[in-house]
Amino acid sequence: MGQAMVAIAQDACTGCDLCINHCPFEALLPLTTNPEGRSHKKRPVVVVEEQCVGCLSCIGSCPTDALHEVSVPPLALVSPLLHPSPRPETETVKRWGNKKTRWA
Ligand code: SF4
Numbered sequence: 001m002g003q004a005m006v007a008i009a010q011d012a013c014t015g016c017d018l019c020i021n022h023c024p025f026e027a028l029l030p031l032t033t034n035p036e037g038r039s040h041k042k043r044p045v046v047v048v049e050e051q052c053v054g055c056l057s058c059i060g061s062c063p064t065d066a067l068h069e070v071s072v073p074p075l076a077l078v079s080p081l082l083h084p085s086p087r088p089e090t091e092t093v094k095r096w097g098n099k100k101t102r103w104a
């Protein structure tokens with residue numbers, strides 16, 4: 001049995017940011033810029049692969065079903081957990097405000 005992680009269908013991601021607080025590992029972060037040619041006005045959220053542990057806590061948090069589970073091959077030589085894509089340019093998200101003491 002292989003591990004899992006998540007991916008975001010960029011065409012379906014409106015950039016609403018609802019999923020961000022559902023990831024305890026800060027693996028869901030907004031891109032710094034909106035890629036050219038995108039149909040949505042707001043920049044998308046992406047999965048930072050090196051931080052995603054596949055807990056699937058975020059699944060179900062997306063109103064457009066852009067978030068989906070993907071299987072990670074059990075063979076470490078080809079696993080994206082060991083060979084993640086280049087880290088995208090993402091914004092920093094303040095997760096813990098003065099009165100925020102728990103995840104969403
Ligand atoms: S909840 Fe869905 S649409 Fe909203 S930012 Fe996350 S992936 Fe994109």
Ligand code: SF4
Nearest residue numbers: 023052053055056058
């Ligand atoms: S599967 Fe877990 S670690 Fe990966 S993005 Fe979703 S909540 Fe974060």
